[in-house]
Amino acid sequence: MNPEKNHVLVLISAALIIFALLFLTGCVTLDSLAPPVSSELARYAPPTVTYADLEKGRKIYTGSCTSCHSVQPVNAYTMQQWQEILPEMCERAELDKDEENALRAYIASARVYLQQSAVN
Numbered sequence: 001m002n003p004e005k006n007h008v009l010v011l012i013s014a015a016l017i018i019f020a021l022l023f024l025t026g027c028v029t030l031d032s033l034a035p036p037v038s039s040e041l042a043r044y045a046p047p048t049v050t051y052a053d054l055e056k057g058r059k060i061y062t063g064s065c066t067s068c069h070s071v072q073p074v075n076a077y078t079m080q081q082w083q084e085i086l087p088e089m090c091e092r093a094e095l096d097k098d099e100e101n102a103l104r105a106y107i108a109s110a111r112v113y114l115q116q117s118a119v120n
Contacts, residue, residue, distance in 0.1 A: 033073045034061050035110050044112040049105040056099065057106025064093045074110040082107055 035041060037054040045054055062071060077085065082104075090100045 030062060030071060033071045034058060035074075035113060037106070041109055041113040044116070045105055045109040049109070053102045054106050054109060057102035057104070058110070060093070060095065060099055060103045061106055064095070065089065068092065073114075074107050075114045079108060079111065 037051065037058055042051050042054055061074070065071065086100070086104060086107075090103065095103065
């Protein structure tokens, strides 16, 4: 094969790989991993949890948590698993008790919201 054709094939292959990666990563949005707080999501929060608490929890989930690792879908783990994961993660992120409670409330509410959305 002549070098010119080989160069063109390399460029086409690279472009296809880049396109495939962009396409695949574009299919997953932050909102599908950690749904934004809405009145519907807030329905699944305990009565003592405010809308502002849920927003604070999501901000921590999509901000502080992602400073060390990628965003995991809130429903990737059971609540039991989250109960085991969160103490260490909250300590690493140096969250205070209010922030930790907001994060826990958001995760719990968002999990139920996603489960209910999948059923309907």
